[in-house]
Amino acid sequence: MLSEETIKVVKATAPILEEHGETLTRHFYKRMFSHNPEVAPLFNPANQAAGLQQKALAGAICAYAANIDNLEALGGAVELIAQKHVSLQIQPEHYPIVGENLLASISEVLGEGATDEVINAWAEAYGFLADILIGREEQVYSELAGVPGGWNGFRGFRIIRKDIESTVITSFYLSPVDGGELPEYKPGQYITLRVKGPDGYTTMRNYSLSDKPGQDHFRISVKRETGPGAGTPDGYVSNLLHAELGVGSELELVAPCGEFFLDVTEKHQRPLVLLAAGVGVTPLMSMLLSALEAMPGREIIFVHGAQDEKSQAFRGTVDALASQYPNLRVHYRYDEPAAAGADRSGSSSTGLVDAELIESLVPKRDADYYFCGPQPFMINIYHDLLAWGIPAAQVHLEFFGPRQALEKSAGQDVPEAQPEVSRCPVHA
Incomplete structure (x- = not known):
């Protein structure tokens, strides 16, 4: 356990770190990549360029300092960070590198404010958290390797099929080169894909699995970045997949x-509501396919927002499922009006996926909500559900970005009970 003196000192630094947080984390990443370039492939260059990692880490450091005397409040964050670290193959030997550069950055940015007392306290606090994460990550590695078809490290896969799902999204069917079986993942989870980057180093990306578990392949459905984003780190891997592989x-x-996953073993009477926007539909497709098979009597409401029908993935699949399963209701929400006569079922409309639309589909509001999509969509849905008083245990989301962007948008206070966000603050 942390000493009382360490808790006191770390908590006292919270206001200072909040004031200088992003300056500190920008300095930290610059310093670490300069002193330890070998760890650079473990980090997403797109999030670095956009400043997302710096913001996420600043928020995490402040949260840790503010809650150092009540670490139970941060318990859920340990699991999401551990899952992200395992997906990137973070090992115990990486922790001293981060710790050394973080402590040096605190000293260099805070100057005289970084007394020996402060540095020693943060060294103890970082070591304490590192030990917790290392322990949990060892368990996750063991669990992944221990299930039928499971493995640790990187495993070779081959693209066996490519399906164009829309004008911007293509599905890739992946089969193991060794011909072995695959683990039965949880619907909503993601894989990490590693390829050689434009600078000669490897680069990694997380992609949600868009098919149901239990098959002899994995499927990811990737949106191709075009226009100004195509040449950025954010667009490199998507264009490589679409155009070259x-x-x-x-x-x-x-x-x-x-x-972020759907536990199909849980039995609830309340409706299951799946809300997606754009390519955020990918993990929800895995959930939908799994839920229809495992929860035959449960009402399922599926809502997909897209720019238009041409850019929307999986509409034909979802329409076929809706005609097959009477417990499934579907609605599509488009930015642009559908062509005349295109929607004969009346299952689509124009506008945003907002509280008014959701309430029209779920009048009693009481449901289990899973949602994924761009930040503005996520923020609006999140705050709408909080305003309705939906319990945190019924709100599940995959948010790509700093958590504080989700919680403190529009000047709203952060609620006491919050669902966790499935992204690591260091690697975002």
């Missing part, structure tokens, strides 16, 4: 990980 191309994958 075809059937027969080989990739390296880490076993499925992730804290």
Whole structure:
């Protein structure tokens, strides 16, 4: 356990760190990549360029300092960070590198404020957290390797099929090169894909699995970045997949990980509501396919927001499921009006996926909500559900970005009970 003196000193630094948080984390990443370039492939360059990792880490440091005397409040964050670390193959030997550069950055940014007392307290606090994470990550590695078809490290896969799902999204079916079986992942989880980057180093990306578990392949459905984003780190891997890698191309994958998933063994009477926008539909497709099979009597409401029908993935699949399963209701929400006569079922409308639309589909509001999509969509849905008083245990989301962007948007206070966000603050 942490000493009382360490708790006191770390908590006292919280206001200072909040004031200088992003300056500190920008300095930290610059310093670490300069002193330890070998760890750079473990970090997403797109999030670095956009400043997302710096913001996420600043928020995490402040949260840790503010709650150092009540670490139970941060308990859920340990699991999401551990899952992300395992997906990137973070090992115990990486922790001293982060710790050394973080403590040096605190000293260099805070100057005279970084007394020996402060540095020693943060060294103890970091070591304490590192030990917790290392312990949990060892368990996750063991669990992944211990299930039938499971593995640790990177495993070779081959693209066996490519399906164009829309004007911007293509599905890639991946089969293990060794011909072995695959683990039965949880619907909503993601795999990590490693390829050689434009600078010669490897680069990794997380992609949600968009098919149901229990098959002889994995499927990811990737949106191709075009226009200004195509040449950025954010667009490199998506364009590589779409334009250069075809059937027969080989990739390296880490076993499925992730804290955002649907537990199909849970039995509830309340409706299951799946809300997606754009390519955020990918983990929800896995959930939908799994839920229809495992929960035959449960009402399922599926809502997908998209720019238009041409850019929307999986509409034909979802329409077919809706005609097959009477417990499934579907609604599509488009930015642009559908062509005349295009929607004869009346299952689509124009506008945003908002509280008014959701309430029209779920009049009693009481449901289990799973949602994924761009930040503005996520923020609006999150705050709408909080305003309705939906319990945190019924709100599940996959949010790509700093948690504080979700919680403190629009000047709203952060609620006491919050669902966890499935992203690591260091690696975002």
